[in-house]
Amino acid sequence: MKKSTLIATLATRLQCSKVDALEFYEVLRSVMVAQISQDDEFVMHGVGTFKVVYRQARKGRNPRTGAALVIQARKAVRFKPTNALMMQLNPDHKTRLQ
Helix, strand or coil, X not given: CCHHHHHHHHHHHHCCCHHHHHHHHHHHHHHHHHHHHCCCCEEECCCEEEEEEEECCEEEXXXXXXXXXXXXXXXXXXXXXXXXXXXXXXXXXXXXXX
């Protein structure tokens, strides 16, 4: 879904203007980014958790030249969906998804 489609959907569902929906989106995004930037996790109940993970430095290869190189350590964001979301996506599964 594109941002413009999301804003239009929010405006329709919240019965507000697209400007107000855009402001809601920007506030939610800024809160989420601020929380994750502090190496904390951001939980959206019923959807999932966004969490910072650390990737160790590792050896790699340039696919074009084949030359060896070192990929530096870095932070990444990991998303883990809730079981409720996974059950909604996979309704045939009777057991709790791990």
